[in-house]
Amino acid sequence: MSAALRRERPGPPVRMVHLGLGAFHRAHQAWYTQHADDGADWGIAAFTVRSPDAARVLDAQDGLYTIVTRAADGDTAELGTAIVAAHDGADLESLERYLSDPAVAVVTLTVTEAGYALDADGSPSARLRDDAEADRPATALGRLLRGFDARRRANAGPIAVVCCDNLPENGALLRGALLAVAAEPLRAWIERDVSVVGTSVDRITPAVTDELTAEVERLTGLRDAAPVATEPFSDWVLGGDFPAGRPRWESAGARFVDDLEPWERRKLRLLNGAHTLLALAGPPRGHRTVAEAIADPALRSAVEALWDEASATLPDGLDLPAYRSALLERFANPRIEHRLAQIAQDSLTKLRLRIVPVARHRLAEGASTSGCATAVAAWIAAERPDVAADAALADLDPALAADARFAAEVTDALARSAQAARAG
Numbered sequence: 001m002s003a004a005l006r007r008e009r010p011g012p013p014v015r016m017v018h019l020g021l022g023a024f025h026r027a028h029q030a031w032y033t034q035h036a037d038d039g040a041d042w043g044i045a046a047f048t049v050r051s052p053d054a055a056r057v058l059d060a061q062d063g064l065y066t067i068v069t070r071a072a073d074g075d076t077a078e079l080g081t082a083i084v085a086a087h088d089g090a091d092l093e094s095l096e097r098y099l100s101d102p103a104v105a106v107v108t109l110t111v112t113e114a115g116y117a118l119d120a121d122g123s124p125s126a127r128l129r130d131d132a133e134a135d136r137p138a139t140a141l142g143r144l145l146r147g148f149d150a151r152r153r154a155n156a157g158p159i160a161v162v163c164c165d166n167l168p169e170n171g172a173l174l175r176g177a178l179l180a181v182a183a184e185p186l187r188a189w190i191e192r193d194v195s196v197v198g199t200s201v202d203r204i205t206p207a208v209t210d211e212l213t214a215e216v217e218r219l220t221g222l223r224d225a226a227p228v229a230t231e232p233f234s235d236w237v238l239g240g241d242f243p244a245g246r247p248r249w250e251s252a253g254a255r256f257v258d259d260l261e262p263w264e265r266r267k268l269r270l271l272n273g274a275h276t277l278l279a280l281a282g283p284p285r286g287h288r289t290v291a292e293a294i295a296d297p298a299l300r301s302a303v304e305a306l307w308d309e310a311s312a313t314l315p316d317g318l319d320l321p322a323y324r325s326a327l328l329e330r331f332a333n334p335r336i337e338h339r340l341a342q343i344a345q346d347s348l349t350k351l352r353l354r355i356v357p358v359a360r361h362r363l364a365e366g367a368s369t370s371g372c373a374t375a376v377a378a379w380i381a382a383e384r385p386d387v388a389a390d391a392a393l394a395d396l397d398p399a400l401a402a403d404a405r406f407a408a409e410v411t412d413a414l415a416r417s418a419q420a421a422r423a424g
């Protein structure tokens with residue numbers, strides 16, 4: 001019988017807190033922290049958001065888990081060691097305790113786009129406002145405010161918070177939301193003592209499947225109930241200050257830049273924009289995963305058209321040809337089973353953030369928008385099949401709906417996909 005995972009000696013001291021204990025945190029921020037040359041000084045206390053399950057499982061393994069890196073030609077396994085404590089997100093007392101400790105210097109978040117509980121214009125939803133005043137907040141930001149208030153009362157000093165979700169201008173968005181819902185005197189403390197760091201995060205890490213557990217046992221001889229599978233590629237670009245210190249993530253390959261926005265846009269508009277397109281257009285053509293969808297010549301050319309349009313909205317100096325060709329290789333990785341159904345969550349919000357700005361930019365220049373129109377048509381076909389195309393388009397973005405050329409392109413794309421579906 002295989003051995004279970006347990007620590008033989010204590011892990012690093014807790015100096016980071018993470019909210020959103022999912023697959024991505026374990027494959028990305030925790031990986032960079034353990035690979036930093038001062039990683040032995042930086043342990044992470046990680047909290048779930050909605051369900052305690054991931055914390056229970058990881059806690060039973062002393063925070064240890066296996067990271068399986070899946071290259072096209074095979075898998076390798078390594079032990080993830082940076083997470084030293086795992087908690088149910090509802091455990092506010094532990095969150096307050098960590099954040100009251102001056103040695104804790106960084107908070108990271110991966111709570112998904114929906115997890116911020118913001119309205120479409122980026123302002124806090126009524127749910128978030130109510131939650132920020134609740135006795136036992138249930139949203140990630142409500143809980144973060146509770147933890148920050150404990151730090152303020154403990155006089156534990158400034159701290160950095162890093163939003164690691166796929167949201168444009170994620171640092172500014174998070175800061176705006178925190179300041180909008182915090183009551184005084186916490187609001188003034190956040191303004192003065194919390195540095196909100198913007199970041200672009202990149203490592204394709206699909207949801208964990210049962211098959212992975214068996215694969216880990218085969219590779220390592222260990223029983224692991226919390227493994228994670230990820231791709232060899234990894235990138236982390238950050239912009240902002242860390243007033244209480246941070247791991248030397250740059251020694252593990254992270255990049256610190258003065259102007260984050262171009263890198264963030266490159267990733268969101270090319271990688272995530274294409275994922276959103278494939279997640280909508282792939283299933284009606286019988287595809288289940290990104291690798292299957294990108295192997296379909298019609299979808300590959302739709303992605304290329306979208307990338308041509310998105311690339312024209314990006315500044316020079318981002319090495320776009322190399323990035324695009326690496327993306328094609330990453331999408332095609334046969335060992336990464338990235339299900340389109342997982343990516344298709346919240347498509348309306350993602351189109352508004354990733355496709356609509358490109359389409360608007362191109363229309364203002366009188367340039368082609370067929371790639372954007374294909375993505376929008378795929379969304380209408382998948383999620384608004386019973387609504388007239390012009391009404392669905394108006395729901396997505398009134399300015400695009402008012403543009404006769406774009407509306408006609410969407411109608412044409414819908415007709416083409418219906419014809420393709422009839423043809424079989």
Ligand SMILES: NC(=O)c1ccc[n+]([C@@H]2O[C@H](COP(=O)([O-])OP(=O)(O)OC[C@H]3O[C@@H](n4cnc5c(N)ncnc54)[C@H](O)[C@@H]3O)[C@@H](O)[C@H]2O)c1
Nearest residue numbers: 020021022023024049050110111112114115165166204205
């Ligand atoms: N997985 C990737 O490849 C990847 C890569 C880059 C960035 N990201 C970013 O990280 C996020 C998390 O990715 P993951 O793979 O760890 O996801 P996940 O589904 O494992 O979720 C992570 C955490 O978010 C919480 N959560 C999920 N949906 C929520 C909701 N609607 N409201 C509140 N909390 C919610 C979960 O409880 C969990 O604690 C992504 O949404 C994305 O923004 C992921």
Ligand SMILES: O=P(O)(O)OC[C@@H](O)[C@@H](O)[C@H](O)[C@H](O)CO
Nearest residue numbers: 166201202203204205272275343
């Ligand atoms: O839910 P999304 O669309 O923000 O993200 C789903 C995937 O596209 C995403 O997780 C990518 O794998 C990731 O952004 C790669 O770095």
